[in-house]
Structures are given as C-alpha cells and as structure tokens.
Amino acid sequence: MGFMNPSSLSFVNRHIGPNQSEINQMLQFLGLKDLNALNEAVVPKVIHLNRELNIPKAATEDEVLAELKSLSRANQIFATYIGMGYADSLIPTVIQRNILENPGWYTQYTPYQAEISQGRLEALINFQTLVCELTGLAVANASLLDEATACAEAMTMARNLVDDDSINTFFVDRQCHPQILAVLQTRAQPIGIQVLVGDAAHFDFATKVFGVLVSYPDTEGRISDLTSFFERAKKEGAVCITTSDLLSLVALKAPADFGADISVGSAQRLGVPLGYGGPHAAFMACRDEYKRKMPGRIAGVSKDAEGRPGYRLSLQTREQHIRREKATSNICTAQVLLAVMASMYGVYHGPQGLKEIVGAIHKKTQFIACVVSDLGLKLGHQTYFDTLKILADATFLAALKKASGAAKINLRYFDDGFGLTLDETTTAADLLALKNLFETVTGKKSPQELSGFKSTQIISEQLIRSKPFMTQKVFNEHHSETEMLRYIKKLESRDLSLTTSMIPLGSCTMKLNATSEMYPVSYAGFSGLHPFVPLDQAQGYQKVFSNLESWLAEITGFDAVSLQPNAGSQGEYAGLLVIRKYHEKRGESARNICLIPASAHGTNPATAVMAGFKVVVVKCDANGNVDMSDLKLQAEAHAKDLGCLMITYPSTHGVFETSIREICDLIHSKGGQVYMDGANMNAQVGLCRPADFGADVCHLNLHKTFCIPHGGGGPGMGPIGVKAHLKEYLPSNPVVRTGGEQAIPAVSAAPWGSASILPIPYAYIRLMGPDGLKQATMVAILNANYIAKKLDPYFPVLYKGANGLVAHECIVDVRPLKAQSGIDVEDVAKRLMDYGFHAPTVSFPVPGTLMIEPTESESVAELDRFCDAMIAIHGEIQNVIKGVWDKKNNPLKNAPHTATAVMSDNWDRPYTRDTAVYPLSYIKEHKFWPYVSRIDAAYGDRNLVCTCPSVEEYQ
Numbered sequence: 001m002g003f004m005n006p007s008s009l010s011f012v013n014r015h016i017g018p019n020q021s022e023i024n025q026m027l028q029f030l031g032l033k034d035l036n037a038l039n040e041a042v043v044p045k046v047i048h049l050n051r052e053l054n055i056p057k058a059a060t061e062d063e064v065l066a067e068l069k070s071l072s073r074a075n076q077i078f079a080t081y082i083g084m085g086y087a088d089s090l091i092p093t094v095i096q097r098n099i100l101e102n103p104g105w106y107t108q109y110t111p112y113q114a115e116i117s118q119g120r121l122e123a124l125i126n127f128q129t130l131v132c133e134l135t136g137l138a139v140a141n142a143s144l145l146d147e148a149t150a151c152a153e154a155m156t157m158a159r160n161l162v163d164d165d166s167i168n169t170f171f172v173d174r175q176c177h178p179q180i181l182a183v184l185q186t187r188a189q190p191i192g193i194q195v196l197v198g199d200a201a202h203f204d205f206a207t208k209v210f211g212v213l214v215s216y217p218d219t220e221g222r223i224s225d226l227t228s229f230f231e232r233a234k235k236e237g238a239v240c241i242t243t244s245d246l247l248s249l250v251a252l253k254a255p256a257d258f259g260a261d262i263s264v265g266s267a268q269r270l271g272v273p274l275g276y277g278g279p280h281a282a283f284m285a286c287r288d289e290y291k292r293k294m295p296g297r298i299a300g301v302s303k304d305a306e307g308r309p310g311y312r313l314s315l316q317t318r319e320q321h322i323r324r325e326k327a328t329s330n331i332c333t334a335q336v337l338l339a340v341m342a343s344m345y346g347v348y349h350g351p352q353g354l355k356e357i358v359g360a361i362h363k364k365t366q367f368i369a370c371v372v373s374d375l376g377l378k379l380g381h382q383t384y385f386d387t388l389k390i391l392a393d394a395t396f397l398a399a400l401k402k403a404s405g406a407a408k409i410n411l412r413y414f415d416d417g418f419g420l421t422l423d424e425t426t427t428a429a430d431l432l433a434l435k436n437l438f439e440t441v442t443g444k445k446s447p448q449e450l451s452g453f454k455s456t457q458i459i460s461e462q463l464i465r466s467k468p469f470m471t472q473k474v475f476n477e478h479h480s481e482t483e484m485l486r487y488i489k490k491l492e493s494r495d496l497s498l499t500t501s502m503i504p505l506g507s508c509t510m511k512l513n514a515t516s517e518m519y520p521v522s523y524a525g526f527s528g529l530h531p532f533v534p535l536d537q538a539q540g541y542q543k544v545f546s547n548l549e550s551w552l553a554e555i556t557g558f559d560a561v562s563l564q565p566n567a568g569s570q571g572e573y574a575g576l577l578v579i580r581k582y583h584e585k586r587g588e589s590a591r592n593i594c595l596i597p598a599s600a601h602g603t604n605p606a607t608a609v610m611a612g613f614k615v616v617v618v619k620c621d622a623n624g625n626v627d628m629s630d631l632k633l634q635a636e637a638h639a640k641d642l643g644c645l646m647i648t649y650p651s652t653h654g655v656f657e658t659s660i661r662e663i664c665d666l667i668h669s670k671g672g673q674v675y676m677d678g679a680n681m682n683a684q685v686g687l688c689r690p691a692d693f694g695a696d697v698c699h700l701n702l703h704k705t706f707c708i709p710h711g712g713g714g715p716g717m718g719p720i721g722v723k724a725h726l727k728e729y730l731p732s733n734p735v736v737r738t739g740g741e742q743a744i745p746a747v748s749a750a751p752w753g754s755a756s757i758l759p760i761p762y763a764y765i766r767l768m769g770p771d772g773l774k775q776a777t778m779v780a781i782l783n784a785n786y787i788a789k790k791l792d793p794y795f796p797v798l799y800k801g802a803n804g805l806v807a808h809e810c811i812v813d814v815r816p817l818k819a820q821s822g823i824d825v826e827d828v829a830k831r832l833m834d835y836g837f838h839a840p841t842v843s844f845p846v847p848g849t850l851m852i853e854p855t856e857s858e859s860v861a862e863l864d865r866f867c868d869a870m871i872a873i874h875g876e877i878q879n880v881i882k883g884v885w886d887k888k889n890n891p892l893k894n895a896p897h898t899a900t901a902v903m904s905d906n907w908d909r910p911y912t913r914d915t916a917v918y919p920l921s922y923i924k925e926h927k928f929w930p931y932v933s934r935i936d937a938a939y940g941d942r943n944l945v946c947t948c949p950s951v952e953e954y955q
C-alpha cells in the first residue's frame with residue numbers, strides 16, 4: 001500500500017451506503033452477476049456511454065478542502081458598498097452553527113408531510129409574520145427565489161388580478177435595480193406583457209396599465225412618499241406593488257400604509273450571507289383579498305385530529321401538479337433554509353434589536369453624507385436610509401476609481417456620480433477609510449469626527465415607521481443565546497431529516513450531503529463576496545465556475561453550460577427561452593408548440609406556457625412510456641409549428657424508455673428541439689449522456705443529483721447544458737457580462753445564480769471522480785431494484801423496464817388494497833411516521849401510488865428497515881381486511897400517533913399503545929415522535945391563517 005490512503009478511507013466508500021459485500025448480496029437477490037450486468041439489463045444498450053468520463057480522478061477530502069480553501073482565498077474581499085439590493089450582515093453565530101451548518105436543518109425535505117415538519121413550518125410562519133409586520137400587509141408566502149424573480153411573480157400576479165385582458169402594459173419605475181428591470185423584461189416578453197419603464201413621479205397614466213412597480217427606497221437610495229402615485233394608480237384600476245429591502249422597512253413607513261397591494265423584496269440582510277449573489281430569501285406579501293392568487297408556498301395554521309393547532313402548507317402548494325398548463329407560476333420551491341435564517345435573525349434581535357441595528361446603519365450613512373458635503377460634493381437625494389448617491393463629473397470619477405481600487409474599496413458608479421450603501425458590518429475603521437478616500441480625491445479635509453457625531457432626523461415624519469411591529473411573543477422572548485439555542489433545537493426536534501432516517505422520495509433524490517461538501521460554503525472568500533464586484537476580485541469563483549461547467553458538460557455531453565438559473569423551475573424556463581430564441585433567429589418564430597408527455601412533472605407545462613409555448617399533451621402507454629403512436633401523430637400534426645418536446649429521462653415512472661433515440665430523432669425530423677428535464681439525471685451519470693442520445697437542452701438539479709441539500713424546500717440550483725447551436729443564447733446579466741453573443745435576458749438576479757452553494761457539487765465531483773460517480777449511479781439503481789423486488793409481493797410495482805427491472809426509483813400501487821380495506825395512500829404515508837420514516841412521493845405521477853427512490857447513500861440495513869416497515873404496514877392492512885381492526889378505527893387511520901395520544905388516560909382504540917408507537921422492535925432504539933397528530937388539510941384551507949398569534953392573543 002505504501003503511502004497511499006487505505007481504501008476504507010475513500011470518500012466513495014463513505015458516500016455510497018452498501019459495501020461490496022452488501023452489493024453482492026443485493027445482486028444475488030436480483031439474480032445478477034455484477035453491477036455491469038445490472039447496467040446492461042436496465043440501461044438501453046443503444047445509449048450506453050462506453051468510456052470513462054473525462055473528469056479528474058477522485059481526490060481525498062483533505063485535498064478537496066485544501067483546493068477549495070485556496071480558491072476561496074483567490075477571491076478578494078474588499079470593503080464593498082455597491083448595494084443594488086445586496087448588503088452584508090452579521091450572521092449570529094448561534095444561527096450559523098445551528099441552522100446553516102446543521103444537517104438537522106439543511107437535510108429536511110419540503111414539508112409536504114406536515115406532521116413531521118412542524119419545526120420548520122413554525123419557522124416559516126415566523127418568517128411570514130415578520131414580512132407581514134414590516135410590510136403592513138395581511139398575507140405573506142414562505143419565500144421566493146430572489147428579489148428580481150419576486151418582482152416578476154408580482155407582475156404576473158397583478159395581471160391575473162385585473163379582469164380586463166386587453167390591458168397588457170405594466171409600469172416600472174426606472175429607479176428599480178437594473179437586475180430587476182432585466183428579469184421583468186425576460187418574464188414579460190413571452191407572455192405578451194409590455195414593460196413600460198418611466199419616472200413614477202411624472203407618469204400620467206395616459207397609457208392603461210394593469211400594475212405599477214416602484215422601488216422603496218429606490219436604487220439610488222431615495223425614499224419617496226408613494227401615497228399620491230398609488231392613489232392615481234388605483235383610480236386607473238392598476239395593482240400597486242413595491243419592492244424593498246426588508247431591513248429598511250424597520251425604519252420606514254410600511255408599504256401598505258401608502259396603499260400598496262403587493263410588496264416584494266429581499267430578506268438577505270436579515271442574517272444571510274452575500275454569497276456572490278445567493279441563495280437568498282425573497283419575500284412576497286399581499287392584501288387578504290388577493291391571497292388565493294399568490295404564487296409560491298404559504299405555510300398556514302390548521303388543527304390536528306386531537307384539536308390542537310398544527311402547521312401545514314396551504315393553498316397553492318402543489319399548483320403546478322394540479323393546474324399544470326393552467327398554472328400561473330412554475331415556482332415549485334422556495335428558499336426555505338434562508339427564510340428560516342432570516343426569521344431566526346428576527347427572533348434573536350426582536351423589534352428593539354432591529355431598531356438599534358437600522359439606527360446604527362442610518363447614523364453611519366449620515367456621517368458619510370456630512371463628510372462628502374463638507375468636501376464640496378453634492379448629494380443626489382436629501383432623503384435616504386442607508387444608500388447615498390453623490391454627484392460628480394467624469395474627471396472626479398476617474399480619479400475616484402483609481403484611488404478606491406488602491407484602497408481596496410468598491411463603490412457603485414453612475415454616469416453622473418457614484419453611490420454607496422452602508423450596512424450592519426460597516427465599522428468605525430471602514431468609515432474613516434471612506435473619509436480618507438474622499439479627502440484624498442478632493443484634496444480637502446472634513447471636520448467630521450466619529451466621536452460625538454450625532455445623527456439628525458432627515459426622513460420626514462410621514463415616511464418614518466411609527467406603528468408598533470413584531471409584538472408577537474416569539475419575537476420578544478429569545479434574545480439570550482441560551483434561549484435562542486433552545487428554541488432552535490426545539491424546532492429541529494419536531495422535524496424528521498436525514499439525520500434520523502432515509503427519506504425515500506421518488507424524483508427528489510434525498511442523498512447524502514457530506515460534511516466535507518458543505519464545509520466550504522462558510523469559507524469567507526465564498527460567503528462574503530458581493531455579486532457585482534469586478535471580476536478580478538472573484539478569480540476563485542471564476543475558477544469554480546469554469547471547472548464545474550466543464551465537468552457538467554462532460555457528464556451530460558453538452559457543449560456549454562449556464563450556471564445562472566437558481567432553481568430547477570428556472571432551469572426549465574431558461575432552457576425553453578433558449579429554444580424560442582433559436583427558432584426566432586432562424587426565422588421560425590411560429591414554432592410555438594411544446595409536446596409534453598402526460599407523466600411529466602407539473603412544472604413542465606407551467607414553464608412552457610410562461611415561455612410562450614402552447615402545450616400539447618402526449619399520451620403514455622400502459623407501461624408508463626411515451627405512446628409512440630400518439631407522439632408520431634402529434635409531431636406530424638404540428639410539424640410546421642413544433643417548437644420542442646419536454647421529456648424526463650429516465651421517465652417519471654422510473655423506467656429507461658428504450659425508444660428515447662427514436663423519440664429525439666422524430667422531433668428533430670419535424671424541426672423541433674428536445675428539452676430534457678434533468679430531475680432524474682442521477683440515474684445517468686457515468687452510464688449515458690443526454691446530449692449523446694438526442695437532447696438539445698437539459699437542466700440539472702444540482703440540489704439533487706450533485707448533492708446540494710434540499711434545505712427543507714430550498715435552496716436549489718438548476719443550471720442548463722446546451723448543444724453547440726444553442727450556446728450563443730445562454731442567459732446574460734445587465735451588470736456583469738455572462739452568456740452568449742445572442743444571449744437571452746437574465747432569468748435570475750445574480751450573474752451565477754446561487755453561487756455560494758456551487759462549491760458543494762464542485763466538491764462532490766472532485767471527491768467521487770469518474771469511477772465513483774458511475775459507481776454511485778449503479779448502486780442507486782441497484783438499491784431501487786432491491787426495494788422493488790422486496791415490496792412487489794405486497795405492493796405491486798406499477799412500471800418495469802424490458803427486463804422486469806426499474807431505474808433509480810419505483811412506483812408501488814396501494815389502490816388494490818384500498819378497494820378491499822378503505823386504507824388509502826395517505827394512511828400509509830402517515831403510518832410510516834410511526835415507523836420512523838418520511839413517506840415516499842405520494843400520488844405522483846399516478847394517484848393512489850407511492851414513488852420510492854432510495855439513492856445510493858443508504859445502507860442495506862436501512863433499506864431493509866424501510867422494507868420491513870412497508871411489509872408490516874401491509875400486514876396491518878390485512879388486519880383491516882380480515883376484520884381484526886375496524887375500518888375507521890385502526891393504526892393506519894389514526895396515524896401518526898403522538899406521545900400525548902398514547903399517554904392519554906382515555907385509550908379507546910382496539911389495538912395496544914405498543915402497536916401504535918413501537919410496531920417493530922428497531923423503533924425502540926431511536927423513536928422519532930411526531931409532534932402533532934394528523935392535520936386537517938381542508939380546515940386549514942378554509943380558514944387560512946399564515947401568521948403567528950398577536951400579543952393580544954397571549955394576553
């Protein structure tokens with residue numbers, strides 16, 4: 001062995017759950033010789049990748065951490081005052097260590113199973129309450145992707161609120177951030193909205209508009225009274241929208257008090273790292289009467305079977321899967337982990353602490369304003385909170401740029417001046433450095449001194465927040481670290497995460513997020529960089545991007561990759577816009593038909609409509625594959641206007657369709673492009689490549705296949721790979737150049753999306769190497785087939801491939817048992833909680849079924865525990881069928897069982913308490929207790945409450 005590390009220390013062996021002996025055991029159970037035989041039997045031979053991936057060999061964890069540490073240090077952290085919607089903050093260490101860096105928080109799944117997600121849902125209720133308190137509006141959602149996309153969602157929401165379909169113009173004040181204007185233009189054009197950019201103060205409404213958007217404060221820092229403008233807008237029937245930095249609203253009059261109908265913006269400054277652009281939690285709030293039109297997720301309060309309050313996702317939670325092409329948004333996720341951090345920042349500081357923070361920021365800003373005024377420079381605006389614009393000529397700006405570069409200070413530059421935004425992290429030394437910079441360039445001195453400097457009231461009374469806010473108990477009792485730590489841990493204990501057991505959700509790939517992959521996210525060089533700094537200050541990030549793009553291109557077979565889309569839904573959208581532009585540039589803009597199989601993820605048809613396509617559904621056959629005869633019929637019928645096909649591979653039914661090449665060739669023969677939904681890419685890595693068998697575009701869920709954690713429902717990343725003929729259309733950014741020569745406009749606010757989490761897939765690929773990645777894919781397929789064969793006698797596997805095998809996931813059928821027992825798929829899902837497991841994907845893509853995906857990270861022991869639980873549940877259903885248990889009063893209908901229920905003196909159920917909570921012996925070693933019993937979903941929707949109680953309710 002010499003000096004080489006022993007194989008037992010290999011990261012590949014740490015990431016992949018089963019060891020070689022267990023792999024052999026599972027192969028024997030399936031009647032297969034080795035993993036190559038499994039590959040031959042599952043993956044169609046015609047698409048096999050018959051060579052090793054050309055990416056670097058696997059490195060050790062120490063080597064990768066050292067490499068990423070070096071890259072992070074190649075980023076230069078200047079004192080940065082660029083602003084434009086991004087300003088640094090101090091992350092309370094109790095939040096950083098116990099939420100951001102805690103797998104008990106970042107490995108949770110989206111809270112679709114509410115009973116085992118109560119901690120995170122409470123944190124999201126706190127976030128929504130915080131947003132409602134600061135905006136003055138009645139209803140908030142549980143976060144959106146970034147400020148720019150939140151503005152775009154508000155624009156389309158406003159259009160849906162106005163009855164007159166003939167009005168298709170949306171007014172935007174020119175003093176919004178440039179990335180907001182760019183994303184609005186991107187979203188508007190495909191769906192026929194005209195974005196009219198102008199000056200709100202002088203807009204006369206001669207043009208009919210369905211909505212107006214104003215930045216408050218604006219991009220130059222000016223704070224304006226919006227009352228009269230909104231009054232005029234409402235008189236003309238327009239929906240009134242503001243976009244704001246949430247922290248600024250601590251100091252300023254609430255948007256609702258001006259008459260805002262919708263308020264959106266960023267919560268990044270509430271204790272979330274800059275991270276070179278993300279991930280950050282955007283927010284949206286609206287008037288109560290508009291709540292059923294709000295996009296995204298809303299956490300709400302309902303009641304459980306014991307009559308106690310319980311939290312759940314409400315209203316639009318699965319809009320895309322229910323409404324499909326009629327959905328008004330394709331947003332299927334949120335920024336939950338970041339919204340949780342922001343909410344905890346509010347809990348930790350409380351209203352008084354937030355007031356002190358914004359007061360200190362405002363005082364610092366006033367100090368610099370006095371300095372520049374002393375030096376003979378003129379302020380662009382007299383009313384400001386934390387952002388200044390200073391007027392200057394070209395000669396002065398040239399000298400300032402040179403001097404600020406030497407001083408390692410980043411400012412924002414305009415044609416007629418420069419700007420700066422101060423924040424919580426700005427120190428006394430920073431203020432003196434700025435003072436010295438301005439004195440050096442002007443050649444003058446300011447008499448201002450930090451000691452004894454007193455701020456004055458420069459914001460008029462009608463613009464200052466005067467009403468009490470955040471009076472709720474939760475924001476007023478956790479200000480010591482002891483109390484804060486206990487509150488965080490209390491909520492963590494109410495959520496099932498990967499720290500407890502496997503989360504076997506099909507299509508969601510809840511695999512290991514290794515600590516060594518996560519660790520570099522907190523490196524200062526990655527977390528502390530503003531997204532609009534000059535590129536020479538971000539050389540480490542640029543190397544991460546170029547390497548990652550190269551590796552992803554090799555893994556998928558594509559010629560170019562864009563890392564900008566910051567969610568899978570955004571990747572879908574960007575990919576379809578690229579296809580549209582390709583057709584337009586070829587003089588074939590009439591190609592607007594998008595064929596989508598009936599089995600597709602719900603985001604696919606929603607995205608297609610948003611991108612300006614008309615959706616035509618293609619049937620699936622009895623085996624769950626694309627119905628080739630119907631596809632040929634539809635392709636021929638729409639040959640002249642066929643834009644693209646959206647297809648998931650392997651299929652949403654968990655099968656490698658053997659006709660995939662034929663499908664792609666057919667679409668190409670009719671002039672269309674093939675868009676591949678990459679949600680199931682984790683079944684292909686190292687075995688086959690989408691571009692090789694016909695895909696033109698594919699988005700990748702880095703938060704799934706490449707180990708970015710799910711974060712309880714976000715963050716995510718959805719970059720796209722494209723063939724060479726589409727490369728020139730990859731998305732741009734208005735501030736930092738990205739994309740191709742004929743780039744589509746920006747789809748996300750930041751140039752490289754949620755850049756700070758890209759070191760995670762970088763580390764994963766480096767740690768695994770080509771052999772490890774291929775091994776992971778094969779073991780994922782092996783684990784799925786092991787579960788499928790074990791469960792098939794009890795819960796029939798609905799779809800299988802040509803050799804009776806599945807891909808990386810399987811769908812098991814509960815419907816036959818329901819017909820005999822009355823026990824449905826939801827009962828099975830809730831009963832699994834008593835066995836210590838999160839349910840698989842419920843009723844998608846087939847109602848009444850469970851879609852199971854074990855991933856490669858789970859050991860045979862864990863797979864067996866899950867199968868034992870499912871088989872035991874089958875036995876319990878048999879007891880109902882045989883009449884041993886009543887059809888309505890049995891462990892499945894009453895699941896999940898809480899400690900409160902089983903400790904009750906009134907146990908009136910026809911089974912023992914032990915049967916309720918310890919149905920198998922392994923559970924006694926480590927019991928996860930659901931905090932609430934089954935939640936009444938219908939009650940929560942009928943009686944929507946999305947904020948926590950007010951102080952009056954506690955009194």
